[in-house]
Amino acid sequence: MKNVTRRAFTAGAGAAVAAALTARKGFPFASAGQKLEIQLANEIGTVRPELHGQFAEHLGSCVYGGLWVGRNSPIPNINGYRKDAVEYLKALSIPVLRWPGGCFADDYHWRDGIGPAGKRPRSVNSHWGNYVEDNSFGTHEFVGLCRMIGAEPYLAGNVGSGSPRELRDWVEYCNYAGDSSLANERAANGSKEPFGVKYWGVGNENWGCGGQMSGEEYAEHYRRFATYLRTWNEPRPFLIACGPNRNDAAWTRGFFEGLRRRGPINGFAMHFYSNGTTQATRFTAAQMEQQLSSFAQMERAILEQRQLMNTWDPQGAIGLLVDEWGVWDRMDPAEEKRYGRLFQQITMRDAVAAAMGLNVFQRQADKVIMANIAQMVNVLHSLLLTDGDKCVRTTTYYTYELMKPHRGKKAVKVETGDAWPLGLSVSASKGTQELVVTFANPKPDSGVSVNCALAGGSAAGATARVIHHPDLNACNGFSQPDAVTPKGIEVSAQGSSLRLELPPLSVVTTVVRLA
């Protein structure tokens, strides 16, 4: 369901879809016409940069190999951080990064990851393949990475196998500026300055790998844990409770009933994955359609969950996060063996999926305050894939790059008049001098000839970039790292009219200069 009103279009915008497919002059594909209205005065909320957030877990080769290779690695590195990955991520300006899990978070004990690396314990990563975790990437290394790439750190705490004391101590260790033993220990480990971590997750998927609890049971734990996660210094900890798996209303009801309006809570984090029925580079158009239709379900889940949250939080003070989302295909056993758990190729389909997800969050910008795609490198819907000393930017990376101009702008309503789950996906945002619009066309066999009416604004020109490949399974492989990259595309923007031709299966962002 789109965040548009279902009323008939205003006279100027006309009817929704001109059904006939026509091959247009100069375009090698057939197009269906679609009329839209972008309502510049109809503001939704700010597109917080955090909607473009990321997630990195100790899983497969996300952290080890993907982000951290160690100081003695032959792979070019900056004090152990993988140089090419850092450069690519920095160029994208990652707004926020969630770590260390995932399921790993509820089996992680932060003390294992501080102090001299050689003396850190060797623990077993019981969730992700029982490999031995040497803890060489711990809190200091994570915060160091965030600083290098400009990201706000988001720490996911251990509720499932941890204690309130362990988590409150982690907050003090990271954030206390005074003369406490924990703050002094942090200084001895190399950081006199507090880390100033703002975002704190109180557990992860506590309905599953984080303790198999019911919403009511988790609420009891949450109340205890949250009580001790104090403000030692600015920033005040922003506490994020575990939310539902997809649209699980029973979890949300159980949690908020159990919370009984006690205990500080700032955010409630849903997880929503889009499962695929085959391996990443083997999708048929029908399998892709099935997967991409999950984004309409995700939007419905957000709408229904926010309505439920209003029952206990009528002022809407608690933000909704989607701190894990993305495509999750069938793994190729040979690739998993070589690259680690949950490694999948990223194709043209994934670029469209990423844009459809980001469009949903931007259309719900008055409630969704953060969204973290899973995961940043080498796992699931990733931005980067690495193989030894090779590192490629995936099509997901390029979707984030295309959509970067939305950050910080005001999301505005778009009337598409199309309720079909696989209709054109659109979001728009405006700044003082610019309107940014992203279109994702999920149809593999038809372009879209877009005719937008700008209500409440006037255009004085525009530029546009597209990511498109005729093969839905095309990807930036290690031998063809630039097979699918963005290009410029024609756009016409004058007065109240914005027109452009979207190729089949494509993502286009246009930046319109406002007169």
Ligand code: AHR
């Ligand atoms: O992202 C992979 C896993 O998916 C995470 O560890 C978990 O939180 C979720 O089930």
